[in-house]
Amino acid sequence: MNILRTKSYKNWQDAAYHGYLRLILWVIGFAMLGILLGMSVCSDTSLVVALVVSVAFTVISCFTYGRLWRKGALKSPAGLTKFYLAASVLRMLAGAMVIIIYCLLVRDRSAIIQFAVVFGIFYLLVLIVDCKFFARLERTKDIKK
Secondary structure, three states: OOOOOOOOOOOHHHHHHHHHHHHHHHHHHHHHHHHHHHHHHHOOOOOHHHHHHHHHHHHHHHHHHHHHHHHHHHHOHHHHHHHHHHHHHHHHHHHHHHHHHHHHHOOOHHHHHHHHHHHHHHHHHHHHHHHHHHHHHHHHHHHHO
């Protein structure tokens, strides 16, 4: 898969941004379907709230991350390494806040553990996809220079 298909985009940043969104939506969709399949097999619907919150957080954080990355790449491509670090820390803090808020709202220990596991699965998937995508993007960008 070529990350930097720029035929219908003005620049490589827009192409990478749209490629990132396309990839991340596929990953989120497959993860969600996998958890829904597991819930269906086990006839357990207790993970629905955890799944909805995890998917919503993941989609919002990825769209925000992608838009901020595109703006940063357009204005200062040399400063992207700082952006990767700062954005990862902010995403981690936002994820911790979501888990803490859920813990305050729900007092059931097993529901909190289930939520944390589902949320952690989505968080780790997005972390892995982000690392691989942007490392490959930086490598491809360096080769094209």
